[in-house]
Amino acid sequence: KVPVFPSKIVEDVFEALKINPKARLSWLADNLGVSERTIKRAVNDLKELGYINSEHSKVKGVWQLLK
Numbered sequence: 001k002v003p004v005f006p007s008k009i010v011e012d013v014f015e016a017l018k019i020n021p022k023a024r025l026s027w028l029a030d031n032l033g034v035s036e037r038t039i040k041r042a043v044n045d046l047k048e049l050g051y052i053n054s055e056h057s058k059v060k061g062v063w064q065l066l067k
Contacts, residue, residue, distance in 0.1 A: 003051065005045075005049075007042075009032065009042050010046060012042075013039060014052070014065075017046075017052060021062050021065065022061075022062055022063075050066055051065065051067050052065055053066060
C-alpha cells in the first residue's frame with residue numbers, strides 16, 4: 001500500500017525521517033530548504049495521520065515510523 005500525504009513537504013519529511021530517525025527539526029529544515037515552522041507543521045500532520053511518533057526526549061529523541 002502506497003502512503004498518501006497531504007503535501008509534498010510532508011512526504012519529504014517522512015522520507016528524510018526514514019533515512020535519519022534521529023533527525024532534529026533544524027536538520028530537516030536545513031536539508032529540505034524550508035523553515036523550522038514548516039517542518040513542525042509537517043511533523044504534526046504526520047503525527048495526526050499516524051505515520052510517526054516521537055520517542056524519548058526532544059534532545060535524545062528518535063522518530064518512530066509507524067507505517
